[in-house]
Amino acid sequence: MPPPTTIKVALAERSYPIVIGSELLGRAFDWSPYFGDSLGDSTCLVVTNTTVAPLWLDGLKTTLRDRRAASIALPDGEAHKSLATAATVIDKLADLHAGRDATVIALGGGVVGDIAGFAAACYMRGVGFIQVPTTLLAQVDSSVGGKTGVNHPQGKNLIGAFHQPKVVLIDTATLQTLPEREFCAGLAEVIKHAAIADIGFFGWLESNMAGLRKRDPGLLAHAIRRSCEIKASVVAADEREQGRRALLNFGHTFAHAIENSLGYGEWLHGEAVAAGMVMAARLSDIGGDAVERLSVLIDSAGLPIEPPRIGAGKLRAAMDLDKKAQAGKLRFVLLHELGRAFVTGDYDASRLAEVLTRAA
């Protein structure tokens, strides 16, 4: 078992480490630098869900040694990512008489992290927050960058806050219990990070996808680490998403259209992003075998490379809604080449029409 590695997300006084290793849960861990107290007596609340709790809550509590921690298990699923659920976490903190030195630990996937992080951001205008992501998607994407939030009937993540964690602890062992479809969906974001920023990593993924699919701990640790490094460097350059951070939306304009058209939950987000990346690559004016390589890698990750057959008109309508929400401008992340992306509102409309007709 290789020792854990640590990378740093550089955000001035909000900088924090991401610790990546195998079998970290179930053993003591030195959390002391990340709590708001010196005596170990501040309130600690673990927020998890009913699926993850039986698997990993005891293991997390072992890492805390003799520090007492309360816990709350939320119902599982995106349907519960609501202001009402976040309010139950806040109620729990209030019931515990948590002070400003309190810490909220999110143990679970992206939904748990988003809700717990938003509650931590709002309680007393911000208390400590720690992420222990247990899905691949959360480990390589949602636990890094400080975005927290909940859904509103009118839109995903419409209510939220930027709230950086004090530390992210990633135990690759948690991936062994992850359902196959969810695991593959997480790989979509790994591929995305390679495609926008690192052709070397892209090549490494081509060589090692079979081993990753078998969830080899060493390969997982490398893929997660490189993904987090890429996301961390983009976030460090643009914490509040004014510009460069939009690169992380590669494939997402199409993915949102797919998800909106199908209804959320029909395809997993990662699946929609997978097909969306192929569409974005097709829209990019690049020659060579880039589109082909991307498609092959995505396919080998067990992910779709074509949009669902719902009709170009429906996708187009969904994109127009998105456009309206963004003050009239539809923006895409396109590729100069594999490993080098850019954001643009200037795209070839007839090429877009072509890309969409694949969904007809």
Place this chain on the structure above:
Amino acid sequence: MPPPTTIKVALAERSYPIVIGSELLGRAFDWSPYFGDSLGDSTCLVVTNTTVAPLWLDGLKTTLRDRRAASIALPDGEAHKSLATAATVIDKLADLHAGRDATVIALGGGVVGDIAGFAAACYMRGVGFIQVPTTLLAQVDSSVGGKTGVNHPQGKNLIGAFHQPKVVLIDTATLQTLPEREFCAGLAEVIKHAAIADIGFFGWLESNMAGLRKRDPGLLAHAIRRSCEIKASVVAADEREQGRRALLNFGHTFAHAIENSLGYGEWLHGEAVAAGMVMAARLSDIGGDAVERLSVLIDSAGLPIEPPRIGAGKLRAAMDLDKKAQAGKLRFVLLHELGRAFVTGDYDASRLAEVLTRAA
């Protein structure tokens, strides 16, 4: 009518101006630097309450000229400063399909500003926010500094965010319609600012209290301006209340105990702060006529200089609760002398007992 004056709250990229004048509402105002768009077509939502709307909503809309603005009138009163009310503001923004370039304008007192600011902080992780405070308390205190939030059954302002406005527009004309008791409560915070930071301003208040009580526009403009300057300089040095900002809590440890013991709403916050400042001055180990001068000034502002007769034991118990919430340390803001305050956890316990017995 003197021309409006502008002071600046210096918070790096979150810096913003406070514009103070008389009869600004009802006339065109150049808001363009403070909206998130250039075309004047972004969503603008005015959040006000049912008391203020009939008085000032039309006047505010006149300042906006031909920019279209939606509005929502919340029920009046602290009892409605809840997450549920904030959610109605968020619902309204969602119904309007407001984008990231949207602006929320708070028109009203501290409650309206706190709710509207929190909704603006959370909607899409933060949209534009403008404060148009219409009470003296909001003009000299709550509209400056970026604290937003709502109450929880377990505590005041337990849910919130730091979210700085783009601009604060203060029209002293709005004070002409303010009930006497609320007006005087606002004077408590003006006196507080003088007592902690500016003996010259304290003397000016002693000389001009009679005119202020008559709501002379010129005197009001000066008092508001100097108050905002003092608060702005403290906030600029410590935006997130790690240290120096605590000076603004002069009188507040006692005030919270009074409010908690009486039940919130019995005394206005400013009234509790008034009596609390005299108590804090008594607890300060200062000679001369400082306590006397402070008491006389507070009395001349139509405010109480003694706590309600609820018994020292009850006040003490309320303070002990506060102490627990603050991780075991009761902290006071005390005076070196009038105009110079400091924060300390090191106070004379027998002197505190004496101060509290006045409430017996």
